[in-house]
Each structure stands twice: as structure tokens, then as C-alpha cells.
Amino acid sequence: MGRPPCCDKVGIKKGPWTPEEDIILVSYIQEHGPGNWRSVPTNTGLMRCSKSCRLRWTNYLRPGIKRGNFTPHEEGMIIHLQALLGNRWAAIASYLPQRTDNDIKNYWNTHLKKKIKKFQTALDTHIASDSNASSQVMSTRTHNNNSDISSTHSSLVRVNQSSNSSATYASSTENISRLLEGWMRNSPKPASAAVAFGPKSPSQVRQLGDQHGNAGPTSTCSLLQCNNQAKSEQESCDMISHEELESLFSFDNSSMAWEKSSSESTTLHGSHSTQAEIRLCSSSMNETKVKSENNQPPFSFLEKWLLDEAANGQVEDLMGMSADCCSATIF
DNA sequence: AACTCCAGCAACCGCTCCCAG
DNA sequence: ACTGGGAGCGGTTGCTGGAGT
Numbered sequence: 467m468g469r470p471p472c473c474d475k476v477g478i479k480k481g482p483w484t485p486e487e488d489i490i491l492v493s494y495i496q497e498h499g500p501g502n503w504r505s506v507p508t509n510t511g512l513m514r515c516s517k518s519c520r521l522r523w524t525n526y527l528r529p530g531i532k533r534g535n536f537t538p539h540e541e542g543m544i545i546h547l548q549a550l551l552g553n554r555w556a557a558i559a560s561y562l563p564q565r566t567d568n569d570i571k572n573y574w575n576t577h578l579k580k581k582i583k584k585f586q587t588a589l590d591t592h593i594a595s596d597s598n599a600s601s602q603v604m605s606t607r608t609h610n611n612n613s614d615i616s617s618t619h620s621s622l623v624r625v626n627q628s629s630n631s632s633a634t635y636a637s638s639t640e641n642i643s644r645l646l647e648g649w650m651r652n653s654p655k656p657a658s659a660a661v662a663f664g665p666k667s668p669s670q671v672r673q674l675g676d677q678h679g680n681a682g683p684t685s686t687c688s689l690l691q692c693n694n695q696a697k698s699e700q701e702s703c704d705m706i707s708h709e710e711l712e713s714l715f716s717f718d719n720s721s722m723a724w725e726k727s728s729s730e731s732t733t734l735h736g737s738h739s740t741q742a743e744i745r746l747c748s749s750s751m752n753e754t755k756v757k758s759e760n761n762q763p764p765f766s767f768l769e770k771w772l773l774d775e776a777a778n779g780q781v782e783d784l785m786g787m788s789a790d791c792c793s794a795t796i797f
Numbered sequence: 798a799a800c801t802c803c804a805g806c807a808a809c810c811g812c813t814c815c816c817a818g
Numbered sequence: 819a820c821t822g823g824g825a826g827c828g829g830t831t832g833c834t835g836g837a838g839t
Contacts, residue, residue: 480808480809481807481808481809481833482807482808482833482834483807483808484822501825502824503824503825504824505821516824516825517809517810517824517825518808518809519825520825520826521807521808521809522807522808525807525808526806526807528837540823554827554828555827555828556826556827556828567826567827567828568806568807568808568828569806571828571829572805572806572807573806574807575803575829575830576803576804576805577805578819668834
């Protein structure tokens, strides 16, 4: 459907936003709340198209955005979620409310993709150089089932969560954003909650539900939002708790989802709603995604390697691990 | 000091989806 | 049922600053 590009009009400014423009946009949104982007340029006099305003707000000025370095914990989540959901950055971002989809996408493209590529290269090299051993491993693998993987590597999953929390708050607009935080917290406007949590509209939630197959009305995001609605407004601005994340992404769970993806509706232990979410993702998504990208190692192992601070000896580490773990049938 | 190369990131583009009329 | 406009998403581009020579 060919839609006339909204930003092609004469007089529409492009390029980096100036602090002045930011302030204008922020003060307008302070007053009217986010949404109705069409009217923003008209009412503010900004020489920007509505799209650009929305993007600037959601990716940069919106309060609650965390900028700067990604923690290993966040990296792990992104890797997991990317494996689970594919390149659906908005969906991934909904699990990391402090990060924007754009941010996550950029981080994936500039950092994680390379790391994974490196990892796979190292892996290929290793497999090629050790084909005899691997054939033995394959036969073992067939018999042992994947529970071995689970037991052997559950310790690897607890990704370095404590270190490297020094997110660098870089830009001047950070200050604008911070100024807004108080307003957003106190604001009675319903839009604020949605904004604080992320740029998810009901239609997006619906859309996600559709995209996730027949997840129905309880799509991943709607569940997540319901879960968070039960919490205080303050809490809704925070990231998902570590406990939830642990339950979500502990190796046992993810590997179970992985293993059972093609056969049955995965039933994970526990009754936490976030686990239900991931179950929905797993059961609907795994069939298409995981199945098609089969034969990849469990991501916790990958993460372990990726997040290893001492990644200098990547191949060596891999060799070392393989020596330790081949009996446990990783590959 | 000047230049080149490259990584990172903000912003844009084009497409799809949703919904109101 | 159809259409057009608004909004959102994912891919891509291009600017900027730092590192290397």
C-alpha cells in the first residue's frame, strides 16, 4: 500500500535534533501527553514530521529510558529473546522496559551479532578439527537425551548479573528525560503508564498476539502488562524483577522450551505469570522459529561464552569447555 | 598534525497493520 | 466491503567521534 511519505513535505527538517527542539517537544508532551502525533508538529511549530516526533520521544526523550552500556544480564535476555522471538525488537523491548527497541536493535547489530558470529566460527573450527570425537558425541547425544545438557550446564546460565552496572548516561537529553520522570510518576494521565512501561499500545499487543500464533487474548505482552498492572505505578517503571527473570530464563526452563518445542505444548514448572508468558512464546514460536533454526546449541551455553569477560581466549575456552563437556553431549 | 578507517548510534525510510468513516 | 489516514515496526543509512597510521 503506497502511502505518501509524511516527511517529504517542503520545510520538514531532517537530521539531528537540537536541544531546543527537544525541549519544545518535551514540554508539549508534558502538557498533552504522548499520542496524536499528527498534531504535534502543527501545535508545537516544530519543523519535523509526526513520525520523527514520535521516534524522538519513544527512543530518546521518554522518561525511564536507560542509556549506555548493556549489562551482561541484559545481553543475556536479548540473546534469549532474539532466539525466541526473532528480530521482533519491539516485543523484545517490552521485556526490557528501560530499553528502546531501537537501542536493542542497534546493540544486536553492532555487538551481539558479531559475538555470535565469532562464536559460531570458533564452534565450526572446533567441530571440523574434532570430527571424530563429534561423531561419537552425536551417537551419545541420541541416546542420552537433552537432560544431560540441562544438568551439566545449569550452572552456566546464571549469567554474570552483578558486574558492569555502570551505564553511561551520555546525552544532554538525558537530563530532559530525568526532568520528566517526576512528572510521569505523578501524572494521573492514563497515557503515562503506557509510556512508562514502553511504547506498547493495545493494538500492538493485539498485533503481537496475532504474530505469536494463536496465543489469543493472552498474548505475551498483555500478560506482562497485566502482571505489571498489579504492581504499583512505581514498580511498573522498573525492570522485571530478578526473580522473574531467573524463572524466565534459567537454563532449565529455556532448555525445556527448546527441547519440547516441536512436540508438545510446553509445560514449565511454576505458576508465575511470566512463566506463562514464556510458555506461550515457546509453544507458539518454537515450532516455527526454533525448529527452523535447529541444531543450535542451547543459548545459555552460548551466552556463557559470549559474556565471558575474558573472551580473549575464545577458542581456547571453547576447547576447554568441550573437553569438560563433550561427555555431556553439548554438540 | 593531518589523514584514513571504522564502530556506534541517532534518525530516516518503507512497509504493514489497525481502525474509523 | 472498501478506503485512506495514523501509528508502529524493522531494516538501513549516514553522521560523528575515536583509534590507528
